[in-house]
Amino acid sequence: xxxxxxxxxxxxxxxxxxxxxxxxxxxxxNRDQKSFGFIALNDGTHFNTIQIVYEREFxxxxxxxxxxxxxxAISISGKLALTPEARQPFEIKAAEINLEGESPSDYxxxxxxxxxxxxxxxxHLRPRTNLFTAVxxxxxxxxxxxxxxxxxxxxxxxxxxxxxxNDAEGAGELFRVTTLDPKNPPVTDGEAVDYSADFFxxxxxLTVSGxxxxxxxxxxxxxxxTFGPTFRAENSNTPRHAAEFWMIEPEIAFADLNxxxxxxxxxxxxxxxxxxxxxxxxxxxxxxxxxxxxxxRLENIKNSEFxxxxxxxxxxxxxxxxxxxEYPVEWGKDLQTEHERYLTEKVxxxxxxxxxxPKDIKAFYMRVNGDQKTVAAMDLLVPGVGExxxxxxxxxxxxxxxxxxxxxxxxxxxxxxxxxLRKYGGVKHxxxxxxxxxxxxxxxxxxxxxxxxxxxxxxxxxxx
RNA sequence: UCCUCAGUAGCUCAACGGCAGAGCGACCGGCUGUUAACCGGUAGGUUGCAGGUUCGAAUCCUGCCUGGGGAGCCA
Numbered sequence: 001x002x003x004x005x006x007x008x009x010x011x012x013x014x015x016x017x018x019x020x021x022x023x024x025x026x027x028x029x030n031r032d033q034k035s036f037g038f039i040a041l042n043d044g045t046h047f048n049t050i051q052i053v054y055e056r057e058f059x060x061x062x063x064x065x066x067x068x069x070x071x072x073a074i075s076i077s078g079k080l081a082l083t084p085e086a087r088q089p090f091e092i093k094a095a096e097i098n099l100e101g102e103s104p105s106d107y108x109x110x111x112x113x114x115x116x117x118x119x120x121x122x123x124h125l126r127p128r129t130n131l132f133t134a135v136x137x138x139x140x141x142x143x144x145x146x147x148x149x150x151x152x153x154x155x156x157x158x159x160x161x162x163x164x165x166n167d168a169e170g171a172g173e174l175f176r177v178t179t180l181d182p183k184n185p186p187v188t189d190g191e192a193v194d195y196s197a198d199f200f201x202x203x204x205x206l207t208v209s210g211x212x213x214x215x216x217x218x219x220x221x222x223x224x225x226t227f228g229p230t231f232r233a234e235n236s237n238t239p240r241h242a243a244e245f246w247m248i249e250p251e252i253a254f255a256d257l258n259x260x261x262x263x264x265x266x267x268x269x270x271x272x273x274x275x276x277x278x279x280x281x282x283x284x285x286x287x288x289x290x291x292x293x294x295x296x297r298l299e300n301i302k303n304s305e306f307x308x309x310x311x312x313x314x315x316x317x318x319x320x321x322x323x324x325x326e327y328p329v330e331w332g333k334d335l336q337t338e339h340e341r342y343l344t345e346k347v348x349x350x351x352x353x354x355x356x357x358p359k360d361i362k363a364f365y366m367r368v369n370g371d372q373k374t375v376a377a378m379d380l381l382v383p384g385v386g387e388x389x390x391x392x393x394x395x396x397x398x399x400x401x402x403x404x405x406x407x408x409x410x411x412x413x414x415x416x417x418x419x420x421l422r423k424y425g426g427v428k429h430x431x432x433x434x435x436x437x438x439x440x441x442x443x444x445x446x447x448x449x450x451x452x453x454x455x456x457x458x459x460x461x462x463x464x
Numbered sequence: 465u466c467c468u469c470a471g472u473a474g475c476u477c478a479a480c481g482g483c484a485g486a487g488c489g490a491c492c493g494g495c496u497g498u499u500a501a502c503c504g505g506u507a508g509g510u511u512g513c514a515g516g517u518u519c520g521a522a523u524c525c526u527g528c529c530u531g532g533g534g535a536g537c538c539a
Contacts, residue, residue: 029499029500029501031498031499031501031502032498033494033495033496033497033498033501034494034495034496035496036496036497036498037498038497038498038499038501040499049499051498051499053497053498069490070489086497086499087498087499088499105474105489105490105491106474106490107474108474108475109475110474110475110488110489110490110500111488111489111500112475112476112488112489112500113475113476113488113500114475114476115475115476115532116532117531117532118475118476120531121531173537173538209539230539232537232538232539234537234538235465235537236465236536236537236538237465238533238534238535238536238537238538239532239533240538240539241537241538241539242539245539246539247539248539326535327535336535336536337534337535337536338535386538386539387538387539388539389539390538390539433539434539435538435539436539437539438539439539448532460530
């Protein structure tokens with residue numbers, strides 16, 4: 001008797017036709033009648049359930065099986081029957097059904113539609129629903145696709161540190177890493193906390209970006225990427241922000257901003273192709289139940305050039321717009337969400353790169369353009385989600401970088417090693433950060449980041 | 465952090481100053497191919513919490529808590 005998975009059956013049921021098979025799984029739905037019943041079983045290996053038909057005539061424990069609730073784990077043995085006229089192409093005629101783990105009647109997941117908000121409260125059980133089965137199968141595939149894309153191109157995968165003493169954004173919103181006693185920390189003469197007595201002998205935090213370290217490795221391996229967890233202690237409560245998320249950060253040497261955008265565009269298209277090919281069932285589900293226009297939109301993007309526009313052009317475009325904006329558009333100010341959405345959703349109807357932002361509103365490491373006013377930065381805006389990529393060509397000229405650091409009040413002693421990358425064989429290089437979850441949202445149509453992270457961490461929320 | 469909306473049965477919602485309800489789920493029963501099955505019945509409530517107004521509050525007012533959406537910040 002063959003032990004099989006639904007995945008195996010879906011990929012070739014014919015070879016099992018009329019044969020005895022054994023399956024394990026969890027009951028999604030159980031309906032019984034007087035002398036026969038049906039179980040929809042999900043065994044975890046495929047999005048689809050398999051229908052189990054059981055009959056009083058053949059099952060000595062028929063009444064026990066008929067009483068099994070949703071969520072129960074069972075093992076079943078029976079004959080595989082092809083049913084080309086039915087809604088499902090095959091089913092199992094059960095000869096034996098054994099209870100492996102019961103699920104009492106207070107099991108919170110019902111065979112009906114639940115709100116996303118409710119399912120977040122049962123995040124340990126929600127992977128047993130259709131939506132989350134699809135989301136997390138795709139999350140796994142997307143992670144693999146990212147590795148495959150970069151590996152095929154010869155990029156080296158870099159594990160940048162999780163604990164770090166540098167603050168790549170120059171922002172203050174970091175999770176402190178310390179072993180000091182919060183009630184009674186060691187104190188210097190001036191009564192400040194004495195971090196030299198801390199575990200690492202200095203102030204440390206969880207990483208907000210692996211970029212600076214990636215630059216070091218790009219200047220050795222030419223093309224590298226990081227892909228790992230990232231932590232931001234921002235007090236932002238939106239459907240697009242989480243305190244713990246994953247980020248992909250490629251860094252390429254002997255490359256400029258155009259090479260960077262070409263890479264980003266190629267990557268996004270690769271990921272779309274990968275999912276449409278490898279996750280057909282799940283993508284079909286998203287298209288039908290989550291975002292009706294999803295497939296059409298993704299298909300269009302595969303075949304179109306992403307728009308590219310400079311910040312200055314974007315400002316002109318926005319000033320010409322008939323639409324009224326809450327915030328006025330003005331050269332020198334950052335684009336508001338409403339402006340970004342207008343550009344990607346009303347002007348271009350597709351992903352758009354915006355480049356050449358004013359240097360005052362961007363990070364210190366971005367390469368200063370010839371006009372001395374803008375930097376070689378690029379953001380990729382996509383309809384529905386907004387910014388999913390932020391990147392730049394890096395400042396490789398030591399003296400210009402030093403000036404920028406001074407302008408941004410960044411202590412160059414702390415980044416002595418970063419400066420040395422410019423001193424020893426420094427070359428032009430560029431890179432970007434892709435928010436993994438934001439990409440996942442964009443590619444699945446799921447509109448809240450809390451629903452694409454298994455156990456999301458957000459402000460005031462760290463359950464599970 | 466600011467703005468805004470909402471918290472009523474396990475879930476999704478109705479009742480909007482006058483007896484707290486429905487569908488789904490659960491439980492009991494029926495049904496020879498169901499598939500978010502269908503049909504009949506039963507149970508299930510301190511209306512988020514604390515105050516206040518009123519003869520009377522789920523409903524109006526105040527504060528707090530929780531959640532959603534928008535903004536800022538960003539990926």
